[in-house]
Amino acid sequence: MAVVTSFLRCTTAAALALHHHHHQPALLAVRLRFPRHRIPTSRAMSSSPAADAAPAPAPHQAGPWYAVPDLSLRGHRFAVPLDHSSPGSPSAPRITVFGREVVAAGKEEAPLPYLVYLQGGPGYESPRPTEASGWVKKACEEYRVLLLDQRGTGLSTPLTTSSLSQITSAAEQVEYLKHFRADNIVKDAEFIRRHLVPDAKPWTILGQSYGGFCAVTYLSFAPEGLKAVLLTGGLPPLGKPCTAETVYRACFKQVQQQNEKYYKRFPQDIQVVHEVVRYLSESEGGGVLLPSGGRLTPKMLQCLGLWGLGFSGGFERLHYLLERVWDPVLVPGAKKNISYYFLKEFDMWVGFDQNPLYALLHESIYCEGSSSKWSADKIFNENGSLFDPVKATEEGRPVYLTGEMVFPCFFDEINALRPLKEAAHLLAEKEDWPPLYDISVLNNNKVPVAAAVYYEDMYVNFNIAKETASQIAGIRLWVTNEYPHSGLRDGGPHVFEHLMGLLKGKRPLF
Secondary structure, eight states, X not given: OOOOEEEEEOOOOOOOOOOOOOOOOOOOOOOOTTTTTOOOOOTTTOOOXXXXXXXXXXXXXXXXXXXXXXXXXXXXXXXXXXXXXXXXXXXXXXXXXXXXXXXXXXXXXXXXXEEEEEOSSSSOOOOOOSSSOHHHHHHTTTOEEEEEEOTTSTTSSOOOHHHHTTSOOHHHHHHHHTTOSHHHHHHHHHHHHHHHSGGGOOEEEEXXXXXXXXXXXXXXXXXXGEEEEEEESOOOOOSSSBOHHHHHHHHHHHHHHHHHHHHHHOTHHHHHHHHHHHHHHHSGGGSEEOTTSOEEOHHHHGGGHHHHTTSTTHHHHHHHHHHTOBOOXXXXXXXXOBOHHHHHHHHHHHOTTXXXXXXXXXXXXXXXXXXXXXXXXXXXXXXXXXXXXXXXXHHTOOOOOOOSOOOTTHHHHSGGGGGGHHHHHHXXXXXXXXXXXXXXXXXXXXXXXXXXXXXXXXXXXXXXXHHHHTTSTTOEEEEESSSOTTHHHHSHHHHHHHHHHHHTTOSOOO
């Protein structure tokens, strides 16, 4: 298909994932100083006099400079309120948010403007640079880059299955987790800007996938803090109390198309997947044990599509993984087994155990005053036998893998998520989510915005992205099928330079 490229200007008021939201895993700080590395709790959860008397941490601590090839870096730690709606109380819980400042080597003291990077997810940390490369190298030609670990990720009071276990009640886990969406990520960014940027001047932000969702929240509620906005595969759906069903209906269609492309490329894998589904469904309990302690079932097998169908190189990686699915027969008559290699690789591909926020909040990022009620599972079931792996195998049809969707069964079949099952169900029913966007403000936007919209994006639907763009005044779009959702990773310098050209007027409207 020829490259589709167009420049659109809307006068009135789309990720990794993956990883995808959208998750795209970081490719390439902090710890809470509250009493001594414990997760902060509400007064109902902890009323220790010693904790109440602990001195408040400094709002900002900067670390020393260090180097990787051609870059200088240093960490910044900010003590921010867990709940920005009540920040003043000395006893109010605080968390640490970490940002890594990156400049070209030798420019440590140069008067450069800031560019803040918001990673995809939800629940994934920013990249960890090992050298000057990709979009970071390009951005450092004229910016001081701040790679922000969004709250709950990386070195920003990371929420893991082990740290969350310190909160023993599912209801209290939900009360804690509700503070980890885009609205508070933006408030953290504003706190950081006021403490870090000379004269608290506005800065530029780059949002990839879910990071772009956060950027649109930023445009809605704190546009005064923004000089310009760059978006890559990150225009969120607008206009409904919960847009999750709209998203998944659109995404299932795109995922179906990606499956058809995959099996056209690798038709031999139709039979391979049939054999695996048959083996799993006939195993005791309907699946086999994974090295992580979880269970691989036919429905869990479909999760390979999350990373295999939507990112550059994903088709090839998926095919080569399926080549290694079976153990060789060393002894005649030995029982057929799925290889340890495949099971271990599956664990690493899925990866929800290390970043549980992705699974816990994945549908909640679409909610404003309404609950998601496991929307992806609902749309999966609405598709009837189309995505049913056992029926597809019985009927000789290709087994469709799934995309960026979180299902209730994850909290049964993924060992590390099992302790969070009750909290996950409570989050799916929670209705009183605060607003994430203000369409009237976006309609009157004055901040320069440039967005890369990927025509065949499996994670952020193209049509939904176009509709959202029509609500953001002055946005300039670069629509292309040259890249999938992972364009910023695959062609970072080109994507970054192209968007900067749109902002600076170097690219004509038509």
